[in-house]
Amino acid sequence: MSSITTSRFDWIIILLFLALVSIGWLNIYSASYVDNVESFFDFGNIYTKQLLFIVLSFLLIVFILAIDVKFYERFGSIIYIVSLVSLLGLFVFGKNVNGATSWYNFGAFGLQPSEFAKAATALAVAKYVSDIQTNMSLFKDQLRAFLIIALPALIIIPQPDPGSALIYAAFVFPLYREGMHYIYLLLGFFAAALFVGTLAIGVYWMVSLVLFIALILFIINRKKRPNKLKYLTIVLACLAFSFSVNYIFNNVFEQRHRDRFNIVLGKEVDAKGIGYNTNQSEIAIGSGGWFGKGWTEGTQTKGNFVPEQHTDYIFSTVGEEWGFLGSMLVVILFITLIIRILVLSERQKSQFARVYGYSVAAILFFHFFVNIGMVSGIFPTVGIPLPFFSYGGSGLWGFTILVFIFVRLDSGNYYYT
């Protein structure tokens, strides 16, 4: 192993990581402590367990940083395959927690392989894309890359854990960065817009809207003699998609999924029922004001009004107890971390490290975007954790591995020059 000095690690990322983990732990403490606790060192306490996870994650970091840079590129595929196997194994050995079979059980602790699969998939994608024979502008290679991404997602969906599977959509960003046609992004965007639009205003209004826009565009561009067949195809595709969304939403989705969308789209306001989580979370965040109620002083947090507050809804504690200023600090820390990783990725000499870095940034961003969007009530309820904040060993270690492999790759960047 080559001699590496610590000065080659990107200390900005490390400090941001430490800041997020410590603030996260403080909030888990506040969200889970009860007044009449016996002992801080009782491992029945959620916050004590999380502290142990954090300490163990430091060991993990040392381990990751000690391994040779080349290891990750060389063994990327193998790690990926191991990860797929561990996901498949859940169908046999998995333990059912909250209706999802996504855990291996080891006595008091459990492991959630889907949290580690993200890093493995990122390695595999980076390895495939950076392969000298791969050209991301070719459809054949795009298809293979999609396959690599879709495999773990397809295994995770029927567990069922559609939230975790959704994260794999983040990989379109590194692929786009590496030369994939922007039409995929646009397609994705339009599909999402049609999807939300159809649900929000109803299929018939949406169809009318699509036809109206098509007509306007056609009239505007008629001097350029547009291809009528192409036009018709696109319009028909849009209409078909709109109708199928309507069909899928009403016939394939389960009621709880429908409810989540309806709440965010403002179609159903039911504070005590299905919209309870989001509503309570908004109340908790909103009651924080400028400066918050102070650490462990949150009345909503203390009264356990927000369900799952130490896991997916941990940001509502931040909002209530640290106020607008504290929430902004957390948002800024996350954005700085993501941007720092993006900027460093662009600086990488090796394409592998760049694709990997982009994947890390995109995954972190998706988690950040979906989670805070959900907790603050502008995104449907999708159960995914906030990186470094939410309670859970697997999640924390998954993100630690994800980020610190990049830190290791980045330090290698200098090594090779």
Added chain:
Amino acid sequence: MRKILLLIIVLITGLVFTGRLFYLQVYNTSFQARSESNAYKVMYDYPQRGYIFDRNQNLLVSNQPSYDVMVIPREVKDLDTLEFCNLLKIPKEKFKTILKKARVYSPRLPYTVVPQLTKEEYAYLSEKMRKYNGFYIRKQSLRDYQVDHSANVLGYIREVDERIVKKNPYYQNGENIGMQGIEKAYEEELRGVKGVKYIQKDRFNRDIGPYLEGSFDTLPQRGKDITLSIDASLQKYGEELFINKRGGIVAIEPKTGEILALITAPNYSPKLLVGRERSKNFSRMFYDSISRPLFDRGLSGEYPPGSPFKALTALIGLQENVVTAQEHIACHGSYNYGGRKPLGCHHHKSPLDLVGGIAQSCNTYFATVYRRAIEKYDTPQEGMNAWHDHLESFGLGMYSGHDMPSGRKGLVPDADYYNRYYRYPKYKWYATATISNSIGQGEVLMTPMQMANFTAAIANKGWYIKPHLIKHIDDQDTIPSEYTKKNYTTIQPEHFEPVIEGLFDVYNSGTAANLKVPGIEICGKTGTAENYTKINGVTTKLTDHSTFVAFAPKDDPKIAIAVFVENGYWGSRWAGKMASLMIEKYLKGTITRTDLESYVLNGNLEPEYAKPYSGIPFLINQ
């Protein structure tokens, strides 16, 4: 583009989140309130309501515990409905409706099933209650009336309604507030200040301990006891005299303005408005639009004052210098002022001076004086306004400023009033058009409270203190300063002497000569007020109201009194008798004229009141 797209999206997301968080946390403050409403509950510690005493420290009102059967619908289990209904003595259907309402209100919060059990019911039920899951008995404090008179003075308390809660943030649903009388007037003193405890709640609305270690909690402050100027025995006696009659008595101590008795009839026992029968009793009285027991005739009944007003006409005449006490004015059985019909008078000797005019209640005398007083000025308008100002200085035609929450202004017309009435300047009017005012008929209206007050002002020879019921408030050295301040009339003190002589002669030789009280020098004036009502749209004259004002003793007045008996015919027939009995009762403590007393006690005017509603023609003034 490829290099910066994700970067841009990240930054845009950051901005969107900043906006969203700003909206939730800073811009939209409703979340703070919603957090408060679900994160802690406020518990109140209710202090005892203050006691009420009369002027001799007799306890009138105290408190008693009351017991309500409550239910928490969620906790109701294995209920034997029939057995429980029999125990509570309520019909099964009613019980089911209540339970349904309770469930709709909230499955977790207590709801009243049966309010205000009696002590006996409580003793009986409290043992058996344990058997019924979800039901319990809540203790509350209610008013305990020690007397069954003075209901109009004391007023009552009742549960606040939505309107009050909205208007006054101190009150919460389920709390009590004083609604009438003293309970309303001194609500803030009597109720005290409730203590507040903040209890932290969890999401199931369960208590999880005091909020912030109780640092915001406050202790309750006991309600203050209040001493009234009412003399309970006089009040009680007055109410007894008024049995089967309608009207009011107001008795005032002239030197202090303290109200000694404030009687309205028909009255009711204050005990009727406590307990389970409360709402039944209240609606019965509230909807009794004929005898109107909730209407305080002493404070709010506006009547033509009748002849007692002549004393004021005399005083204004003397002050305006249009008559002297010595001048004799002739009366020929009526006063002819050129109208269609002369102002009639009754048979008496003639001519009369001022003292004789008052004693004999000569209409002609006062019509003459009134006309002179108005015509002294260049225009009838000026004369009318001067006359109006004199009367206002006696507290007439305006709110008396007493401390009860109800009352009326009465009416003392001024020039504007008649200008409007006669459509001046299209039509002109002169003193003769308003001549009936001179004898307390015409447009003048007064409440018995105002009549008692001007009597007190005459007794004091030119000043009065605003009548009031408050004598002492616990922990307070003084009562409001407006109840110690002398208000002077526009009449010079020396003019009162002949008028008081005249009022004294009413008892000596005049219209109340047969009502003398041995050993007490009383000054008074009878009154007989014509009145009308509408029956099927036809204005019909009813039997005259019997009025009387008096004060005694003549040289050191201790009581000024106004008595008003609806349709009691002439002044000394009912009102005069009652006034003399009240004065004797107050000054001597015992009644020597027991024949007179039993005559009044047994007198019944109900047949008189039934006449207009009988639907058949009837005779009046029999």
